[in-house]
Amino acid sequence: MESASTSGLFDTHCHLNHPRLLKHLPAVLERARAAGVSQMLVVGYDVPSSQKAVEIASTTAGVVSAVGVHPHDAASVEDGDLAALRALAAHETVVAIGETGLDFYRNLSSQQAQRSAFERHLDLGEELGLPVIIHCREAQDELLAGLEARQPSAVIWHAFEGNETHARRAADLGSLFGFGGLLTRTGGDQLKQVVRELPAERILLETDSPYLLPTGGARGDNEPANLPLIVQIVAEARGESASQVVQTAAENACHVFRLCPDSGS
Numbered sequence: 001m002e003s004a005s006t007s008g009l010f011d012t013h014c015h016l017n018h019p020r021l022l023k024h025l026p027a028v029l030e031r032a033r034a035a036g037v038s039q040m041l042v043v044g045y046d047v048p049s050s051q052k053a054v055e056i057a058s059t060t061a062g063v064v065s066a067v068g069v070h071p072h073d074a075a076s077v078e079d080g081d082l083a084a085l086r087a088l089a090a091h092e093t094v095v096a097i098g099e100t101g102l103d104f105y106r107n108l109s110s111q112q113a114q115r116s117a118f119e120r121h122l123d124l125g126e127e128l129g130l131p132v133i134i135h136c137r138e139a140q141d142e143l144l145a146g147l148e149a150r151q152p153s154a155v156i157w158h159a160f161e162g163n164e165t166h167a168r169r170a171a172d173l174g175s176l177f178g179f180g181g182l183l184t185r186t187g188g189d190q191l192k193q194v195v196r197e198l199p200a201e202r203i204l205l206e207t208d209s210p211y212l213l214p215t216g217g218a219r220g221d222n223e224p225a226n227l228p229l230i231v232q233i234v235a236e237a238r239g240e241s242a243s244q245v246v247q248t249a250a251e252n253a254c255h256v257f258r259l260c261p262d263s264g265s
């Protein structure tokens, strides 16, 4: 059941580089395309997965990449890793640094290690003129205060889970926001309120595959093919048509990741 409203989708955060999706990548890509998802950003979470993201992007049409080390692994970040990310970022398919940030929910690395790794990713984004993809759990206030002090040029809050006040502060910084499966989970109503109030030009769509399977998605790993479910929720929350949501979100992605013909790089 292909329709105009579900073509031209851009999944701005997926991990096709994750072993769970990588092992059947051709089928995952085929299902994505059949669902109208024509562009995907594969996000690195450590150095090897960042390498893999670049590799997938350079061999797959419509796929771009981001390189970074997840806050869960912040404690293991060494100078050599930053150098490796910087070298990878020179590749033409790399459109962002990340994912990075603070996760004070799981605290798999010490908070101090997370802060330091995050700063280094922000430095790298600034140095290379690339937007930074942020993962933030239960650390919104600290992370916002840090960004307000630094005023980085472009950040994307992936899987945004903050409240309306956080959203307003982040929006004042010029941030973009990625929305996905969390809209279908506990707390989804508060998040829909955020989706409703944000200016349209701040909204990106994402799956975070293989994670964050939306309620209503086929059981198993999440895949980019589930992105139309997110489109429906965002469209309902904003009182817009699905095609409007898809088109605006794709334009937003095109601008922030400098993929538009007129964006100069």
Ligand SMILES: [Zn+2]
Pocket: 013, 015, 043, 099, 208
């Ligand atoms: Zn992710």
